[in-house]
Amino acid sequence: MKIDIKSGGKKFTVNFTITPGRGDIDLVAMAKSSKDLDILHDAIDNRNAGEDLPGIIIAKAVEKKLKLPIEPAYGYTGAGFGLKFDKYSIAKSLK
Numbered sequence: 290m291k292i293d294i295k296s297g298g299k300k301f302t303v304n305f306t307i308t309p310g311r312g313d314i315d316l317v318a319m320a321k322s323s324k325d326l327d328i329l330h331d332a333i334d335n336r337n338a339g340e341d342l343p344g345i346i347i348a349k350a351v352e353k354k355l356k357l358p359i360e361p362a363y364g365y366t367g368a369g370f371g372l373k374f375d376k377y378s379i380a381k382s383l384k
Contacts, residue, residue, distance in 0.1 A: 290318075292350045294343055297335030303328050305347065310371060314362050318347045319369030344370045 294301045304321040320326035333343060341349075344361035347370050352359040358375035365371025 290350070290354070292347055294329070294332040294346050296332040296340060297337050299332075299335060301328050301332035301335075303332070305369075307351065310362075313373065314365055314367075314371040315374045316351065316359075316372040317365075317367065317369045318351070318372060348372055 290305050290307055292303055292305055294303060304325045305318045306321045308317050308319070309315070310317045320329050329343065336342075342361075344363075348359045348361045351372060358378040359372050360375050362371030362373050
């Protein structure tokens, strides 16, 4: 999945592989190649104060594609970015 990350006034396009997570992590987004990882590192290095973190940008892009509420897993310590379905919002929409 291609995701555009705007950072420091520049646009960085990074390809991510989205895989199922484990435990309380529903999905994991990892840079698809070492080149994409380098681009992601450049985006992080160029980030200005007040700009969204890459995990939030990724979560918003996945949410837009799936049309389901997604939130970043802030405590995720594995490789890539952990994502969770916002189950409370999903349950609320089913009422």
